[in-house]
Amino acid sequence: MRYLFLAVWLxxxxxxxxxxxLSFGFSSGGVSIGVNVxxxxxxxxxxxxxxxxxxxxxxxxxxxxGLYWVFQNGTWYQSSWYNGPWMLVPPDAVPxxxxxxxxxxxxxPPTFFRGWxxxxxxxxxxxx
Numbered sequence: 705m706r707y708l709f710l711a712v713w714l715x716x717x718x719x720x721x722x723x724x725x726l727s728f729g730f731s732s733g734g735v736s737i738g739v740n741v742x743x744x745x746x747x748x749x750x751x752x753x754x755x756x757x758x759x760x761x762x763x764x765x766x767x768x769x770g771l772y773w774v775f776q777n778g779t780w781y782q783s784s785w786y787n788g789p790w791m792l793v794p795p796d797a798v799p800x801x802x803x804x805x806x807x808x809x810x811x812x813p814p815t816f817f818r819g820w821x822x823x824x825x826x827x828x829x830x831x832x
Contacts, residue, residue: 739763739774741787750809755801757809764810768802778814795828803828 739761747756747767758765764775774781774790780798781790807813808822817826 735781735790735792737774737776737781737788737790739765739776739781739788739790741765744786750805753801753805755805757805757811759811762811764812766802766805766809768799773798773802775810775814 741758741761745758745761745765747758749756750766754768756767758767766773766775770784772783772786773793774783780793780795782793783790804825806823807817807820807826810817810826820827
């Protein structure tokens with residue numbers, strides 16, 4: 705009797721329409737920051753740091769630990785590919801080696817860098 709009840713219950717449950725809905729979406733999450741590097745850029749080592757900079761790219765462009773980093777309009781972006789897509793990165797998530805790159809290796813230093821020593825790292829604590 706118990707098995708008959710179970711069989712009837714399963715049959716009825718199988719007849720009722722399912723209310724669940726399933727959908728998939730994809731978002732790369734990248735943002736357009738106006739950096740277009742059509743060919744792999746020439747990267748030059750920053751002396752004393754495991755970071756590279758791109759002197760021929762028209763923005764503050766760095767490479768460290770397999771990621772490309774851009775500092776533009778007071779905001780950091782990263783990408784695993786030299787031409788994006790770029791992901792917005794909060795300041796506390798930027799690697800310390802990238803933050804310690806001396807001011808002289810910034811292609812377009814922001815205005816708040818003015819008056820800071822060119823051979824020293826930016827004083828991020830004064831800005832953030």
